[in-house]
Amino acid sequence: MSELHDVPSAAQLVEAVREWLERDVLTSTTGRVQFHTRVAMNVLAMVERELALGPDQRAAHAARLADLGVADDHELARAIRDGRLDDRLSDVVAAVRASVIEKLKVANPGYFESR
Amino acid sequence: MSDPSRDSLADGLAQVVGDQVENLARLSGGASRETWSFTSGGRRLILQRQRSGDVRDMGVEANVLRAAHAAGVRVPELLASGTADSPIGSSFMVLSHVDGETIARKILRDDTFTHARHVLVGDLAAALARLHSIDPSNIVGLPATDQVAQYRTTLDDLNTSLDQAHPTFELAFRWLEANRPESARRSLVHGDFRLGNVMVGPDGLRAVLDWELAHVGDPMEDLGWLCVRAWRFGSSSPVAGVGTYEQLVSAYERESGLTVDPDVVRWWEVLGTLKWGIMCMVQTSSHLLGLARSHELAAIGRRVCENEYDLFLALDGRWEGLGVR
Numbered sequence: 431m432s433e434l435h436d437v438p439s440a441a442q443l444v445e446a447v448r449e450w451l452e453r454d455v456l457t458s459t460t461g462r463v464q465f466h467t468r469v470a471m472n473v474l475a476m477v478e479r480e481l482a483l484g485p486d487q488r489a490a491h492a493a494r495l496a497d498l499g500v501a502d503d504h505e506l507a508r509a510i511r512d513g514r515l516d517d518r519l520s521d522v523v524a525a526v527r528a529s530v531i532e533k534l535k536v537a538n539p540g541y542f543e544s545r
Numbered sequence: 546m547s548d549p550s551r552d553s554l555a556d557g558l559a560q561v562v563g564d565q566v567e568n569l570a571r572l573s574g575g576a577s578r579e580t581w582s583f584t585s586g587g588r589r590l591i592l593q594r595q596r597s598g599d600v601r602d603m604g605v606e607a608n609v610l611r612a613a614h615a616a617g618v619r620v621p622e623l624l625a626s627g628t629a630d631s632p633i634g635s636s637f638m639v640l641s642h643v644d645g646e647t648i649a650r651k652i653l654r655d656d657t658f659t660h661a662r663h664v665l666v667g668d669l670a671a672a673l674a675r676l677h678s679i680d681p682s683n684i685v686g687l688p689a690t691d692q693v694a695q696y697r698t699t700l701d702d703l704n705t706s707l708d709q710a711h712p713t714f715e716l717a718f719r720w721l722e723a724n725r726p727e728s729a730r731r732s733l734v735h736g737d738f739r740l741g742n743v744m745v746g747p748d749g750l751r752a753v754l755d756w757e758l759a760h761v762g763d764p765m766e767d768l769g770w771l772c773v774r775a776w777r778f779g780s781s782s783p784v785a786g787v788g789t790y791e792q793l794v795s796a797y798e799r800e801s802g803l804t805v806d807p808d809v810v811r812w813w814e815v816l817g818t819l820k821w822g823i824m825c826m827v828q829t830s831s832h833l834l835g836l837a838r839s840h841e842l843a844a845i846g847r848r849v850c851e852n853e854y855d856l857f858l859a860l861d862g863r864w865e866g867l868g869v870r
Contacts (some may be wrong), residue, residue: 475556476847507710510719519867526712527785533850541851 448474479536487532492544494525501531552746557632558592559584560627562639562745575707577601578757582642591621595635602628604688605634609733609759610638612684621751643752649740649778653786662747666788668750669771670796675754677801679733680740687733687744689761693721696823703826707833713853716858716867717819721809724866726763734762739776740785768793768805769813774855775821815859822852 433439438446448471455467498515500506506526509515513520534541551569562585572591581592607626614620630637652658652665676744681687697718702834704710736758742751770776772783772790775826779817780786784793794805829846831837 463687466841469844473840473844476844480798481749502710502711503712504736506712507704510712512714518868520866522712523716523864525715530713530853530857534854535846537850 439481444474444477444481448478476537479539483532483536487536490531491532494528498513498522498525552684554581554633555583559636560632561627561637562590578865590624590758591640592633592637593640594637595629595634601636601660603608603638604628605684605688606756606759607638608686609756612679612733613753613756615677616679618672618679619750620756621752621754637803642752643744645746645751645780647741647744650742651777652745653780658745660743662787664749666784666792667796669738669785670793671754671800672723672743672750673735673738673764673767673771673802674797674803675768676735677732680774681731681733681761684733687759689731689759692762692766692820693718695723696759696816696820699827700823703823703830706829707826709826711822711853713856714819714822717815717856720860720864720867721816721819722789724812724863726765726806726812728757728766729763729809730803731761732764734760734764734766736760736762736767738767739771739773740778741776746764763809763813764819765805765809766813768797768810768848769815770817772810772814773817773821774858775818775852792833794838811859811863815856818852818855818859822849822856825849825852840858 432533451474452472456464456471457492459467495502496523498506498509498518500509506515506522510522546844551571555566558569564586567584569581572580572582572593578593578595581594583592584588594601595603603626607623608625610620614622621643623640625637625639627637628634631637646652646655653662657775658750681689687739698715700711735753735756738753742753742755743750744754771785771793774783777783777786782788783790788809789806794807794810797803798805825845827850829844829849832839832842833846
């Protein structure tokens with residue numbers, strides 16, 4: 431794939447900042463600032479996962495929505511609320527569950543193991 | 546170091562308690578209120594006050610604390626309360642300090658609390674049974690809103706302002722409407738009864754805190770909220786991270802003399818999980834809408850899907866109520 435931008439990629443830039451937070455900032459701060467450093471590292475790691483998984487996830491999400499005959503989550507949410515998809519509710523539940531799992535893979539993959 | 550706003554707060558506080566105020570220190574600050582510790586007349590005390598500009602009044606919460614104390618619920622002693630035209634400059638309460646730990650992860654993991662973890666479900670159930678025995682009609686100003694309707698409105702407003710849609714939440718609302726329990730006993734409900742909002746010592750529950758969300762409702766709401774997965778803080782035990790559903794139900798039945806339908810508790814757990822997801826949206830919206838710019842609040846928006854996942858866990862095997870096979 432040919433890219434307009436030079437290296438580093440967006441993911442590599444975010445990774446570099448996250449590594450700096452972990453190496454230098456985390457070790458030289460305490461208390462509230464250190465806690466907020468951890469939050470920032472988690473946020474950047476999330477962005478890295480979204481950059482890596484995003485394109486495939488977007489395509490799979492579009493396919494799930496198309497299978498239910500809706501354009502986007504807004505239309506799906508309305509259809510669930512109005513009962514318009516009640517004859518396909520088990521498909522709807524399965525598709526929505528699959529979407530939630532994909533969102534968690536980016537937001538917090540450790541959540542699947544936490545009991 | 547001298548801090549003019551803290552010095553003027555100390556002066557106002559001295560007028561309210563009628564004694565010298567020393568060691569005034571900020572403990573924490575939520576979005577709407579601040580907590581301070583100080584000593585006066587040889588006692589360790591706590592000040593809670595609304596942030597300036599916040600219109601909410603702590604008067605109702607003060608009324609609830611008085612009623613809970615009178616009913617024998619373990620709560621901090623309320624020593625003073627007042628409104629925005631007080632020397633404190635905002636609605637406030639002065640409370641006795643209670644020793645112990647509120648941080649859930651410490652209560653769930655530290656060796657200090659091994660015994661407490663053993664007795665905590667019983668203590669929490671007993672506190673709930675006692676607070677649910679309070680006649681809410683005697684508490685002035687207590688709200689009595691329908692929780693489903695309230696959070697339906699909140700979600701609709703958030704979806705509009707953030708241009709969002711949450712199919713999982715729509716499924717949950719459908720399930721809640723289809724499975725709503727028969728109208729139940731109405732009592733005082735704490736509204737946020739979970740680890741984090743109770744003071745725990747090595748011996749067990751020391752005090753029930755944070756009565757800000759108290760209202761009139763079905764007492765089972767408090768039991769369900771205590772089982773919401775977020776309030777297990779990573780523990781595998783469903784009730785507050787320390788016990789089983791059966792332990793909670795049997796302890797509550799023993800203490801209250803009432804019969805508990807576990808399906809009703811589950812209904813409230815589902816609503817609680819949904820509520821917490823919507824509350825996470827509220828927090829991220831305060832960043833996105835510019836009320837309080839913070840990467841921490843921003844990140845909470847991406848935790849909404851944890852609640853969606855929890856809803857699927859809580860509703861696993863229960864979709865038949867919607868005609869789903």
